[in-house]
Amino acid sequence: MIALITGATSGIGRATAEAFADLDYQLILCGRRQDRLDELEQQLGAQTQVTTLNFDVRDWADVNDAISNLPDEWKAIDILVNSAGNAYGMSAIQDGDPSDWDLMIDGNVQGLLYVSKAVMPGMVERKRGHIVNLSSVAGKETYPNGAVYCASKAAVEALSAGMRLDMTQHGIKVTNIAPGAVETEFSMVRFKGDKERADKIYQGFIPLTAEDIADTIVFAVTAPGHVTIADITILASAQAGAQTIHRK
């Protein structure tokens, strides 16, 4: 199995790379931070075959160039995990920063589309493949000061559904994963390095870990051939909704 993972240098992407290495999948790890890609290649290279691609998912030319120029032995991608994505800022629309919106819409929506577009034709040709999109509970419900992030994840929900409609006839599975509160660098990025604010998000309850989500991704990609895990929402046990968390 060959798996391509975006956002592989941190969080859910990284945990998924580690979990896939345990399954002996060959890994194409994609990210923007070369030092982290190198470190991960070194670490997981002891277990399985690893190659890395450095691109920004928001740049179609770069995405297409990197993926279409993969060496022949890496071209037959079986699994695509669209894990790259982020939240930037948290405020009402009238107070929001349009450059934050660009980062979220271009990364979470356009980036996911670009990478998928670069990988899908090969899957269609081979009549096999599995695409896993990382959405969010924020794609299922909108919360105050999160409209643009929520909109970007609602778009991921629509893209997962649309991909499934387009690709099922070609023998390709699409899984949409919607995590709740996962403790990663997510909140540090959202709050632009404000550690106190970021830490507060995960206080008073046991948040999900990136590994919890990776476990579910493994469950989806190892399901029998006739089974598609179409859509899974994963919440922390203390969490009842995006912003409804029972804290001690």
Ligand code: 8X3
């Ligand atoms: C992250 C989950 O609830 O912080 O996608 O928006 S939430």
